[in-house]
Amino acid sequence: MHLPEAQPRSSIFYDYRIHPFRRPPELDGGRSAAPVVIVGAGPIGMLTAIELARFGVRSVLLEQELQVSHGSRAIVLTRRSMEILQHAGVAAPFEAKGLQWSSGRSFFRGHQVYSMVMPHDDDDRFLPGLNIQQQYIEEYLVDAVARSSLIDLRWGSKVTAITQDAAAVTLRVDTPEGDYDLVADWVVAADGGRSTIRKLMNLKMEGRSYAGNFVIADIKADIGLPTERLCFFEPDWNPGNNVLVHRQPDGIWRIDFRLPDGESSEDALRPEKLGERIDHVLGMLGRKVPWQLDWATVYSANTLTLPDYLSGRVLFTGDAAHLLPIFGVRGANTGFQDGSNLAWKLALVAKGDAPKALLDSYSLERVQAAREICDEGGKSTRFMTPPTAGYRLMRDAVLSLSLSEEFPKDLLHWRTSRAHTYAHSPLNSFAAEDAAFDGGVGCGDPLRNVRLGADDYLFDHLTGAGFLLLGFAGAAGPGGDLRDALQAAVGAPVRVVRVVIGPQADAADALADIVVADPDGRIARKYAAPDGAAYLVRPDQHVCARWRHLTAAHLAQALTVALGGAAS
Amino acid sequence: MMPKILSTAELEQVYDLFAETIDATPEGMRPLMLTKLALALANLVGDPAKIQAAVAAAARDL
Numbered sequence A: 001m002h003l004p005e006a007q008p009r010s011s012i013f014y015d016y017r018i019h020p021f022r023r024p025p026e027l028d029g030g031r032s033a034a035p036v037v038i039v040g041a042g043p044i045g046m047l048t049a050i051e052l053a054r055f056g057v058r059s060v061l062l063e064q065e066l067q068v069s070h071g072s073r074a075i076v077l078t079r080r081s082m083e084i085l086q087h088a089g090v091a092a093p094f095e096a097k098g099l100q101w102s103s104g105r106s107f108f109r110g111h112q113v114y115s116m117v118m119p120h121d122d123d124d125r126f127l128p129g130l131n132i133q134q135q136y137i138e139e140y141l142v143d144a145v146a147r148s149s150l151i152d153l154r155w156g157s158k159v160t161a162i163t164q165d166a167a168a169v170t171l172r173v174d175t176p177e178g179d180y181d182l183v184a185d186w187v188v189a190a191d192g193g194r195s196t197i198r199k200l201m202n203l204k205m206e207g208r209s210y211a212g213n214f215v216i217a218d219i220k221a222d223i224g225l226p227t228e229r230l231c232f233f234e235p236d237w238n239p240g241n242n243v244l245v246h247r248q249p250d251g252i253w254r255i256d257f258r259l260p261d262g263e264s265s266e267d268a269l270r271p272e273k274l275g276e277r278i279d280h281v282l283g284m285l286g287r288k289v290p291w292q293l294d295w296a297t298v299y300s301a302n303t304l305t306l307p308d309y310l311s312g313r314v315l316f317t318g319d320a321a322h323l324l325p326i327f328g329v330r331g332a333n334t335g336f337q338d339g340s341n342l343a344w345k346l347a348l349v350a351k352g353d354a355p356k357a358l359l360d361s362y363s364l365e366r367v368q369a370a371r372e373i374c375d376e377g378g379k380s381t382r383f384m385t386p387p388t389a390g391y392r393l394m395r396d397a398v399l400s401l402s403l404s405e406e407f408p409k410d411l412l413h414w415r416t417s418r419a420h421t422y423a424h425s426p427l428n429s430f431a432a433e434d435a436a437f438d439g440g441v442g443c444g445d446p447l448r449n450v451r452l453g454a455d456d457y458l459f460d461h462l463t464g465a466g467f468l469l470l471g472f473a474g475a476a477g478p479g480g481d482l483r484d485a486l487q488a489a490v491g492a493p494v495r496v497v498r499v500v501i502g503p504q505a506d507a508a509d510a511l512a513d514i515v516v517a518d519p520d521g522r523i524a525r526k527y528a529a530p531d532g533a534a535y536l537v538r539p540d541q542h543v544c545a546r547w548r549h550l551t552a553a554h555l556a557q558a559l560t561v562a563l564g565g566a567a568s
Numbered sequence B: 001m002m003p004k005i006l007s008t009a010e011l012e013q014v015y016d017l018f019a020e021t022i023d024a025t026p027e028g029m030r031p032l033m034l035t036k037l038a039l040a041l042a043n044l045v046g047d048p049a050k051i052q053a054a055v056a057a058a059a060r061d062l
């Protein structure tokens, strides 16, 4: 019998709510009709369920706990994550609650040795970073899940066994009222870093784990500094180690520091010891103000990934698929990109609208992304937590030199999580046509936003679940071949949302699902698109084909490839 | 101030190469290895004024 904690967790800023366990039909001989079961209602499991529902696919979402995340955990969302949340229709509360920021400063021996403003384009709606506690991330997603009639979120339901054959997967689910079998066509393992499913299936991650423990402590304090990333290398009170400080909503501050080697987690979390170090940090910030501790924990850095995210009918996503260093805020942000990549493919395969091969591309694209992140994140990790004497000596040399020299300072760059490009995806086609563009957004890249007016951006208009066909029309509306292609898109094997972009908003009504007025040609310029050009965009907003001149026949070929069919 | 000559990617490669070479050298031999490295690089730089500037930067802020 699984008995989850039924008391709300304690927190000085967040009111935990207990979501009651509800007896499912399976305990009384019934059966769920959902083709997909998602294990784990963390941020990534929930986003995946919400995205599946947008494509009309039902899911059961199993969560062993009765409440959201213990502690603030992942506190920085990147611009790409916000765009993914906007596309899923759930960004508004994040925007209202989160603290957006774009710059950071690093200090060594009391001197500022590095500062960086992360690139921000006037065309972007969101700043590069948005700080928000994981409790809120999950709460807002739970609210969105509750609004959907296609998602059956089952709290207090813990998966304890899994078996599969060619036709289906069977999960054993333990609950406060006994256990039951749940059968699904597909299972998404979104059950976090300690994934039960990964262990039950005996799958091994590849990569490395770094020695060195870090403490995360969240305090409530009236520090009064702006939202930015602050890094202190080797402060006097913590020789050889470093400290990161981040502001969160509700007057909460994240303090993150490396422990001296050999010090145990228990020792580091003793209230007197932790308190003394927090006082040191506040002193360093020049803000010796009173504070209250909300939550503290110890973590270490990993660059680990499963080599394949697809195992029969089980798909791995988020921390269940990979464990990435938090330097560069990679955990949740990488997971959101996984979820957005997976959901549309799984939806089409579950509905029988695409061959199973489409799911192979999920694994291929996202394992590749995880490997790139392990590589980039590994560099930051080797700087932040030097694994050997050689790396420590190099790090110390760079810091010392950076007090008087500019040339080594780029080594202090913290390499933030970025949007990945699927340039080598098997779903891309028409490479020569792609190469014929002079700029714009290339095959495999995520779409780029364009500011159209006050609080009005291109992405605000690109709603709808399906592929997008962005057609660029001249003043007279789409003519000739583009007109035929737009007409043909209606009969495509999957839903293609037709977006006509042109100087005159009303010239294209009959052919378009969405019309975006581009009176100054701003969108056309960003996409390097002449009249008659078109972009075919996957449901996760990545471009999979583009033409300076589109014909209906080419559109059909590109769609076949993008659905995992044979290349043309 | 010294000019930045290596690209960031090249500097990163050098960083890893040096770190790994230090680790591969027995602890007591590391000053010797690093001094040989400094001499070898000085010879490649070939300009006494530049070498002097590098020495000054290295000796500062220890």
Ligand SMILES: Cc1cc2nc3c(=O)[nH]c(=O)nc-3n(C[C@H](O)[C@H](O)[C@H](O)COP(=O)(O)OP(=O)(O)OC[C@H]3O[C@@H](n4cnc5c(N)ncnc54)[C@H](O)[C@@H]3O)c2cc1C
Residues within 6 Å of the ligand: A039, A040, A041, A042, A043, A044, A045, A062, A063, A064, A065, A072, A073, A074, A075, A076, A134, A157, A158, A159, A160, A190, A191, A192, A193, A195, A196, A197, A216, A297, A298, A299, A317, A318, A319, A320, A326, A329, A330, A331, A332, A333, A335
């Ligand atoms: C202590 C800690 C601190 C962190 N700090 C940061 C940070 O500062 N920055 C950052 O970017 N990331 C941080 N992370 C990582 C970040 O929290 C994760 O990357 C992110 O939550 C991943 O989301 P997920 O949905 O994949 O997994 P999770 O959020 O872990 O969600 C998994 C869910 O599955 C449920 N579950 C597990 N097993 C079962 C089962 N057998 N049956 C049913 N349900 C199950 C769990 O209860 C949980 O709700 C931290 C993680 C931890 C643990």
